Amino acid sequence: MVPNAGPILVADDNPDDVALLRLAFQKAGFSNRVEVVNDGDEAIQYLKGEGAYADRVKFPWPLLLFLDLKMPRVSGLEVLAWLRGQSQLASLQVIVLSHSSHDLDVREAYRLGAKSFLVKPSGLHEFVEQMKAVGEFWLARSKSLSPVARSVQAPPGTIPPPGTAEQS
Secondary structure, eight states: OBOOOSOEEEEOSOHHHHHHHHHHHHHHTBOSOEEEESSHHHHHHHHHTOGGGOOTTTSOOOSEEEEOSSOSSSOHHHHHHHHHTOGGGTTOEEEEEESOOOHHHHHHHHHTTOSEEEEOOSSHHHHHHHHHHHIIIIITTTTOOOHHHHTSOOOTTBOOOTTSTTOO
């Protein structure tokens, strides 16, 4: 079972992807509450604690943010750019979860501060295995993300940052 240390925020406009992600979280043993926003603008409102998300008891600070890149109104890359400009929010762990594996998207996401870049798998089994690895890597280390913890090998399926030894 993955430790429950807070909610997980999912920013994704595709209801099928959100449903698959929720199911993968459940099958992977996540006990964390999952909050979903449908576009980048809602993600920023949630993180600011504004508008419909002003009640921090109802909408607590997320432990992780799963961020799709291709969303209406404000893209995932725009959310990352905004987020990394907010020093009080710098500790939020952002995992890009996208159908895209284009080199430009990967490079830009890491440049803007994404901690991991995962390509959405097509099957439930692969998605569950990917989420188990994410849970073990990010949720289990969420309370103490020291430089040593951050240097541990990333979960399977992660596209490494450009220019690292892991990249082919």
